[in-house]
Amino acid sequence: SAVISQKPSRDICQRGTSLTIQCQVDSQVTMMFWYRQQPGQSLTLIATANQGSEATYESGFVIDKFPISRPNLTFSTLTVSNMSPEDSSIYLCSVVDYWQGEQFFGPGTRLTVL
Amino acid sequence: GENVEQHPSTLSVQEGDSAVIKCTYSDSASNYFPWYKQELGKRPQLIIDIRSNVGEKKDQRIAVTLNKTAKHFSLHITETQPEDSAVYFCAVSKRNTDKLIFGTGTRLQVFP
Numbered sequence: 001s002a003v004i005s006q007k008p009s010r011d012i013c014q015r016g017t018s019l020t021i022q023c024q025v026d027s028q029v030t031m032m033f034w035y036r037q038q039p040g041q042s043l044t045l046i047a048t049a050n051q052g053s054e055a056t057y058e059s060g061f062v063i064d065k066f067p068i069s070r071p072n073l074t075f076s077t078l079t080v081s082n083m084s085p086e087d088s089s090i091y092l093c094s095v096v097d098y099w100q101g102e103q104f105f106g107p108g109t110r111l112t113v114l
Numbered sequence: 115g116e117n118v119e120q121h122p123s124t125l126s127v128q129e130g131d132s133a134v135i136k137c138t139y140s141d142s143a144s145n146y147f148p149w150y151k152q153e154l155g156k157r158p159q160l161i162i163d164i165r166s167n168v169g170e171k172k173d174q175r176i177a178v179t180l181n182k183t184a185k186h187f188s189l190h191i192t193e194t195q196p197e198d199s200a201v202y203f204c205a206v207s208k209r210n211t212d213k214l215i216f217g218t219g220t221r222l223q224v225f226p
Binding site: 031033041042043044045048058059092096101104105106107108 | 146159203212
């Protein structure tokens with residue numbers, strides 16, 4: 001399966017600031033997603049990161065708050081903008097391995113907003 | 115949109131016993147049903163999955179069954195071991211989207 005890395009692994013930020021999270025894959029993938037996992041909760045899909053076009057956001061998530069870039073088939077970024085304590089979560093990227101038809105997750109970025 | 119319910123939310127079993135976790139979904143177009151295991155502080159790990167053209171799939175001590183008519187699928191773990199202790203999530207997706215909708219999770223504790 002693809003090897004997925006994320007940076008940073010964790011961060012503590014002040015409210016009102018922004019943080020950009022990077023997701024790097026060791027092979028080209030078509031589908032890449034961003035999920036949020038709030039403390040003690042399940043995973044919620046934020047958006048599909050589309051290569052060469054704007055991301056597709058799920059209900060409740062907007063581009064102004066979570067801008068996403070996907071410049072190529074191995075890399076994506078998620079920015080959490082104008083952060084508030086409610087944004088404290090783990091943010092995970094995932095990719096689909098089309099040879100196996102399975103979805104794998106990056107190690108996650110643990111964000112704490114004070 | 116799709117709604118996935120997962121039960122129970124917590125499950126405690128004695129080592130060697132079996133554990134069963136059940137999920138129900140609402141969208142009949144869903145056709146892919148993976149199960150993930152998440153240990154504390156770790157990423158979710160895919161442990162088994164099933165597609166809509168199959169009724170059951172087994173991998174050593176883990177099995178998944180699917181009832182498309184009733185729109186539910188279950189994870190079965192036999193001969194549980196303490197290292198099976200984790201949070202388990204079911205998920206569903208539809209053909210051509212790959213977007214996963216997750217259940218609420220089940221915290222499994224296996225006592226020695």
